[in-house]
Amino acid sequence: MNEADQRIEAIHDEGLESGLAQFDEDRVKKIIKKVIEEEASPRLDAYLSSCVHCGLCSDSCHYYLSRDKDPAYSPAGKVKESLLPLLRGKKITPETLKKAAIISYTHCNLCRRCTMYCPLGVDIAYLISLVRRICYLCGVVPLYIQDTANSHSATFNQMWIKNDEWLDCLYWQEEEAREELPELTIPIEREGADVMYSVIGPEPKFRAQLIYQAAVIMEKAGINWTFPGTRGWDNSDMCMYTGDYEMMGRLKKAHFETAMRLKVDRIVMGECGHAFRSVFDTGNRYLGWKTPPIPVVHAVEFYHEILTQERITIKKKLATPVTFHDPCNIVRGRGLHEMAREVVGICCDTFIEMEPNREHNYCCGAGGGVINCGPPFKNERVLGNRVKAEQLLAAKAKGAEIVVTPCHNCHGGLEDIIHHYGIDMEIKFLSDIIYETMEI
Amino acid sequence: MPIAQGTSPIIWDTSSGSMSCMIPCPVDAPSERFPFWKATASRDGTRIAIPIQSSPEECQLCTWTLGEPEPTRSEPVLTIADLQPIADQDFSFLCQTDEGWTAVARNVPWEFQAEFAWNLRVSAGGNAACETQDDRRYTPMVNGNVWSESYENTYGLTLAATGPGSAAVVQTTPIAEGDLTTFLSGCFTLGTEKGPWSGRYMGAFTPVISSDGTVAAVDARITQQDYTIAVNDQCWPTTWPSVWAPVIHPQGTSVWAPVKESRGWTLACDGEVAWPGRYTQLWEPVFAPNGRRIAAVASPEFGQWTLALDGDLMKTRVDGYLRKPIFSPCGSRVGCTGMHKGKAVLLIDDHPMGDLFDKVWDPVFSQYGSHAAAKIKRGPWYTVFLDGMAIERRFIWMRNPAFTPDGMHLIICGIEKSGAHYHYTREFIALK
Ligand code: SF4
Ligand code: SF4
Numbered sequence: 084m085n086e087a088d089q090r091i092e093a094i095h096d097e098g099l100e101s102g103l104a105q106f107d108e109d110r111v112k113k114i115i116k117k118v119i120e121e122e123a124s125p126r127l128d129a130y131l132s133s134c135v136h137c138g139l140c141s142d143s144c145h146y147y148l149s150r151d152k153d154p155a156y157s158p159a160g161k162v163k164e165s166l167l168p169l170l171r172g173k174k175i176t177p178e179t180l181k182k183a184a185i186i187s188y189t190h191c192n193l194c195r196r197c198t199m200y201c202p203l204g205v206d207i208a209y210l211i212s213l214v215r216r217i218c219y220l221c222g223v224v225p226l227y228i229q230d231t232a233n234s235h236s237a238t239f240n241q242m243w244i245k246n247d248e249w250l251d252c253l254y255w256q257e258e259e260a261r262e263e264l265p266e267l268t269i270p271i272e273r274e275g276a277d278v279m280y281s282v283i284g285p286e287p288k289f290r291a292q293l294i295y296q297a298a299v300i301m302e303k304a305g306i307n308w309t310f311p312g313t314r315g316w317d318n319s320d321m322c323m324y325t326g327d328y329e330m331m332g333r334l335k336k337a338h339f340e341t342a343m344r345l346k347v348d349r350i351v352m353g354e355c356g357h358a359f360r361s362v363f364d365t366g367n368r369y370l371g372w373k374t375p376p377i378p379v380v381h382a383v384e385f386y387h388e389i390l391t392q393e394r395i396t397i398k399k400k401l402a403t404p405v406t407f408h409d410p411c412n413i414v415r416g417r418g419l420h421e422m423a424r425e426v427v428g429i430c431c432d433t434f435i436e437m438e439p440n441r442e443h444n445y446c447c448g449a450g451g452g453v454i455n456c457g458p459p460f461k462n463e464r465v466l467g468n469r470v471k472a473e474q475l476l477a478a479k480a481k482g483a484e485i486v487v488t489p490c491h492n493c494h495g496g497l498e499d500i501i502h503h504y505g506i507d508m509e510i511k512f513l514s515d516i517i518y519e520t521m522e523i
Numbered sequence: 524m525p526i527a528q529g530t531s532p533i534i535w536d537t538s539s540g541s542m543s544c545m546i547p548c549p550v551d552a553p554s555e556r557f558p559f560w561k562a563t564a565s566r567d568g569t570r571i572a573i574p575i576q577s578s579p580e581e582c583q584l585c586t587w588t589l590g591e592p593e594p595t596r597s598e599p600v601l602t603i604a605d606l607q608p609i610a611d612q613d614f615s616f617l618c619q620t621d622e623g624w625t626a627v628a629r630n631v632p633w634e635f636q637a638e639f640a641w642n643l644r645v646s647a648g649g650n651a652a653c654e655t656q657d658d659r660r661y662t663p664m665v666n667g668n669v670w671s672e673s674y675e676n677t678y679g680l681t682l683a684a685t686g687p688g689s690a691a692v693v694q695t696t697p698i699a700e701g702d703l704t705t706f707l708s709g710c711f712t713l714g715t716e717k718g719p720w721s722g723r724y725m726g727a728f729t730p731v732i733s734s735d736g737t738v739a740a741v742d743a744r745i746t747q748q749d750y751t752i753a754v755n756d757q758c759w760p761t762t763w764p765s766v767w768a769p770v771i772h773p774q775g776t777s778v779w780a781p782v783k784e785s786r787g788w789t790l791a792c793d794g795e796v797a798w799p800g801r802y803t804q805l806w807e808p809v810f811a812p813n814g815r816r817i818a819a820v821a822s823p824e825f826g827q828w829t830l831a832l833d834g835d836l837m838k839t840r841v842d843g844y845l846r847k848p849i850f851s852p853c854g855s856r857v858g859c860t861g862m863h864k865g866k867a868v869l870l871i872d873d874h875p876m877g878d879l880f881d882k883v884w885d886p887v888f889s890q891y892g893s894h895a896a897a898k899i900k901r902g903p904w905y906t907v908f909l910d911g912m913a914i915e916r917r918f919i920w921m922r923n924p925a926f927t928p929d930g931m932h933l934i935i936c937g938i939e940k941s942g943a944h945y946h947y948t949r950e951f952i953a954l955k
Contacts, residue, residue, distance in 0.1 A: 097702060230700060230702075235705070236726045236744065246642070247641055247656045261579060268558075269559070271604070272605075274560065312641070313642070314678070317818060329748075329750070336806075343846055368825075369825065371822040371825055372844065373826035376844035377844075377862075382852070395658075418803055
């Protein structure tokens with residue numbers, strides 16, 4: 084047994100085990116047939132028949148590079164070890180399913196870096212997502228991410244936040260912010276506002292200062308904005324990553340419908356990457372909307388707009404040298420890398436590029452719901468992204484002391500890497516540096 | 524008697540009622556800070572209320588009445604939320620004081636104080652309800668009376684339009700973080716003022732209740748991958764991979780809901796598929812008030828949206844979205860709002876009307892469907908779109924227009940700027 088297989092076998096995860104305890108081969112085969120025949124797009128056949136196993140994608144994957152080029156971590160290798168046994172294997176055992184689940188949920192960030200390097204354009208993330216979909220329908224999902232998906236089902240947010248707790252947080256942040264700006268309001272349910280601002284669950288739960296900062300930025304920029312007071316305020320979506328597309332659709336309907344009900348012109352989203360993927364790409368399309376039914380603007384675009392239009396002014400640039408980590412979902416997924424650099428340039432004196440960068444940047448290792456799979460998989464995630472630590476260390480050697488990244492997941496992933504590899508760097512959101520440097 | 528949407532009650536059916544009053548810009552508030560977006564007019568239009576910040580910590584509800592020179596001001600409170608009209612001339616709202624949250628309906632605060640209150644609902648029949656949390660227990664209240672039971676959480680409280688009934692999704696069992704087993708065992712159901720249903724579901728989403736309060740239904744998740752509709756504590760015998768919120772026939776005789784079949788979405792009635800068509804998407808079903816027609820928003824192909832009326836698709840397609848359809852009180856006409864090519868559209872009986880506004884609100888119809896009107900926004904101004912034409916007025920705030928029951932007049936209520944001050948006007952527009 085190779086090392087990767089040994090690691091997989093050693094994993095004990097309650098979510099996977101409880102699903103596997105119900106294992107029924109006939110049922111699993113029926114689910115696979117249904118997914119392949121009724122759900123998979125022609126892309127599946129196209130990708131499987133066109134992959135020539137050339138291995139050109141291998142060097143693009145941070146897992147493969149960080150695991151000393153172990154083929155088990157190459158993009159095509161992961162498809163071979165997870166999807167193919169489900170599609171082509173005569174016999175499917177609990178072990179087959181467990182391995183497929185572990186690889187698909189925790190050895191791939193669905194970051195789509197490899198797709199850029201495949202001469203035939205094979206989208207590995209799509210194939211890995213199909214494996215997750217099958218695993219979800221079989222009830223074999225890692226505990227932590229399934230619990231988050233359960234929270235979405237129960238509360239329509241990622242953190243089991245009840246409606247009063249959400250509202251309470253907004254009132255509390257308004258009160259706090261009024262000490263700095265007595266005129267400030269956090270408008271709740273303002274029908275007809277230009278902007279609905281939506282965030283992810285961890286903001287009210289753990290990072291309420293981001294709501295405060297957003298309110299100050301909106302106020303100073305003179306934006307006619309609102310927060311929803313109802314379900315639909317949270318734009319996050321772990322169901323997209325577990326493969327529970329029905330619930331993903333339900334979440335996105337609630338989010339867009341809230342914006343429609345409030346009659347806003349557009350949705351501005353906080354600094355999150357996966358939520359952007361869900362709202363801008365995956366969730367809207369699942370529901371039948373080619374593009375988001377209400378224009379969606381990521382925080383990077385929004386900050387770029389208000390800074391270049393001089394709706395807010397920077398009082399004094401940040402002197403500490405910074406580098407920038409490009410989040411996959413808004414850079415490979417939306418091309419916001421230059422805008423983000425311009426925002427950093429407006430707020431910071433010294434900017435040091437990480438290498439590689441922009442659309443070639445490596446994933447933080449947390450993306451694709453991998454960090455949400457929790458402690459049983461943390462080691463794999465951190466060791467599987469040694470190249471990110473090397474990138475950070477190289478930027479640090481050039482003087483960068485802060486790494487700026489406009490994505491919650493990237494914050495989580497980078498924090499773990501910084502901690503594990505002992506890199507002395509601080510991580511900040513764009514709104515942190517804007518708030519710190521702007522005229523208030 | 525139920526009051527049809529967009530039709531005003533008979534008592535203020537008078538064409539001599541056009542009046543206005545001045546709202547002086549308060550010296551203690553810069554004009555751009557005057558929160559007109561929070562304004563609410565009474566249902567008869569004779570009064571307008573605005574919560575105004577009286578100090579950094581406190582606010583008051585200021586109410587102007589047509590014909591009276593001075594506004595009345597409520598006692599100062601910490602927060603006023605969810606302000607809305609109740610009955611003909613009154614208001615209801617949630618308010619926070621140092622003692623906690625309560626609701627005020629028709630100027631009377633409820634006795635109950637909770638740590639938190641939200642989601643104030645007011646029915647056409649004049650009932651008011653809200654959700655509350657006290658000591659981490661969640662208890663809806665109706666007309667000042669708490670429900671018979673408290674829960675781990677409540678969601679989506681809704682009131683019967685005319686009767687006293689209320690319903691909400693309730694969580695009956697706590698779920699510790701990471702406890703998949705309890706979640707899978709089913710911790711949600713529908714609750715009413717009398718208590719929870721006996722069925723427990725893994726999830727329940729959008730509760731609905733018939734206008735007399737005798738039928739309640741909800742879209743429920745009964746296993747991780749199976750959804751159905753539960754009606755008065757009975758699940759439909761069929762399940763689907765997904766369903767959307769149900770709608771109850773106005774007479775309470777049947778329940779309908781969009782369900783996802785393998786070939787696409789369709790409409791089911793009382794557990795059986797009722798429409799022949801299969802669509803990329805189908806949601807927001809709604810009945811005509813007389814119960815003879817049912818319309819829903821449909822996507823016949825990816826990225827295209829239209830209305831489906833009694834199972835037939837309309838011809839107009841939009842590429843953005845369409846919202847829940849609205850029938851005229853007599854059921855002969857149907858309209859809805861949406862977005863096409865990035866611009867707001869109003870669809871009336873399959874005729875799109877756009878280009879004349881930036882935003883449009885749900886249309887209202889006269890009793891027999893001969894007139895249709897909608898509040899619209901053009902640039903910073905609100906006005907009314909009536910039978911295909913915009914009325915040449917510029918309001919900085921306005922509420923939805925309403926027709927008099929005889930169909931002779933349209934009532935518009937709005938605020939206009941005049942000099943340093945503002946005028947609130949209620950106006951009757953004679954219809955041809
Ligand atoms: S982690 Fe990224 S680069 Fe690696 S296989 Fe998955 S999508 Fe490709
Ligand atoms: S996915 Fe593309 S690059 Fe990778 S092995 Fe297959 S053909 Fe080669």
